[in-house]
Amino acid sequence: MPETRPAPDPARAPTLAGGASIRRMLRARQFWEQRSLHPVARLLLVLAVGVLLCIAIGFAVSSGEFTRYDLLAVAFYAGVAAFAWHPMTAAVIVMLISSVGVVFTGSGGDLLELAVALSLVAATCAPWVIVTHAVLLGVLIAYITTSSSALAAGGVYGIVGIAVIAFLGGVAFRLVAAREAFLVAERTRLAKDLEAIARESQERIADELHDGIAHDLTLVLFHARALPRQPDEEARQVSLSTIEQSAENALGSIQSLLSMMRDTATDGPPAYPTRYEGKVVVAATSLGALLKDAGIPTRVKVPHSGLPITPAAERALTEIAIEAVTNILKHAPRTQSAAIEILARTGSVELVVKNVSPSETPAQALSSGRGLHRARQRISESAGVLVAGRTTDGWVFRATVPAVAGHVN
Template sequence: MLISSVGVVFSGSGGDLLELAFALSLVAATCTLWVIIAHAVLLGALTAYLASGGSTLAEGGIYGILGIAVIAFLGGVAFRLVAARETILVAERARVAKDLEAIAREHQERIADELHDGIAHDLTLVLFHARALPRQPDEEARQVSLSTIERSAENALGSIQSLLSLMRDTAAEGPPAYPTRYHGNVVAAASSLGTLLKNAGIPTQVSVPSSVLSIAPAAERALTETAIEAVTNIIKHAPKTQSASIELLARTGAVELVVRNASPAGPRTRVPTSGRGLHRARQRLSQCAGLLVAGRTEDGWVFRATVPTAAESAQ
């Protein structure tokens, strides 16, 4: 634009106007709106300048310049529209690919959750009681182990069938279908898990509030899954635990779940583990503004999960 303007002013050449007219196609195709307007205004001003000076443009060349400029402008706009459409299509394709990847990851997480939270929990109980069965001191204890093995095997089979349905139904919509153990009721879960530990020969104290907990369903489900993970880890990694406790505490603005176990000194039971349970428990709690602290104590291990009450979550 600058070079052509200097050429027109100092040489009076119409060739520079032709260059400006042709260049309008590239300007219209690639530049911002203010540059397009500035280019068109400059072209018009220089054309008027030469025409007023008696140049050959006054004898009809001005219309040629105008025609070339219009055609160049329309060609540039057409190219710009095609390029914009292509950009939109590429962006849409990328968005669809990203959505498909997210759906695939969601299904993988759902399958992994079902494997870990459902099947692995039940198989842990089956393995523990199968190992303990030959050493049971009386018939009543043997029947408890046999009943636990049967019930856990049935639950594992149901989880496998649910998992197979989930894998076949790749078009399933909606949020991830987390296992609804104990119907997501953390109070019922604490009582039942305490019984599981007692049946495993681990003296367990269970303390739950008598009043209804004021927490969101998602937070209660996260606490339930955390309790299941804590108890499963006790049975899997510390089957010789001397005592355990499950406490559900309703505090001001929060509900806290505390699972402890006291283990004798010595090496822990070697059971394959992926570390997924703790990671997923923290993820689930964080999604509802909760927190999980887990670690060794002087005589065992402690899980401490906290979630805000429904009133705190609303704020």
């Protein structure tokens, strides 16, 4: 049976709750990368800028003239609106217009607007842009303090306080946006994990159907077709016994399959793959007897001592032996003779299953089924090789796995 991954453990998933998690996020490079505004925040920003533009235009209309202050205000608001689409461009525009306003008009209002804009810069731009914005704000505050009296007493502290609040607000917004992105990514990861677990469960069910029920039903079908042609009563009894035993095994496999699907234990017999307990020698002997009972003279040659291979490699060889014998019964019922051999060579162990059949056997049915495809995958995990193909008088399945020094099953 294929190994399954454990279900995702919610306790292991990272969380954003707690100061330690926030500190980890603040130190993460991804957190400080340039990011776009949330669609809702983008809409609110555009609406707010629209209201400010309407107010600025209203003042200009009421005064009867459009001054350079009004022009700078409109340009500044347009730059703020650009944060909805291009934060970097918007930050450059805002810093440039604010610098022009402070230097050429000496207006403290431009400093205040630049301080407030720090919230958008902190929420969307890269760290170097945030630092540039803060440094520029400090330079302009120093400039206007030393060159004019546009700021009232204590005005510097007010602008610095507003800038700090704006920066913290921008970082808070970045935290909220990053948390939402994290939750979306986590939800996507969990969905993929659940899909993978579902696929693995489907694979387990398919393997159970193939390894157990399909094999037993193949025996039932083979002997049911052969029963009317049996030459004597003894052969008929062998077929009847095989049909009965195979039907019972299939029923046990179904019960095991239902138990696996419900994740509960049943009192029925275990699934088919455990019938030979993963021992290829036991499987070869039993499968040889099955072929003989089916009227196919079969030669079985197995070593008397343990095999120097890993349990995974032995399970793979067992699957290949089962698959080969099942294909003989299913696709080559007129087989004249068969052989199952396990050869312990220097540095490797080889399983050979071959048959002699007078009829043409569909190559596709024997070489591209689910069982052989999966067996090839399993044996490749143990650095082994499986070859299945036609010979001059039948078919041969040859699987080779490397021996493991000092390891005997």
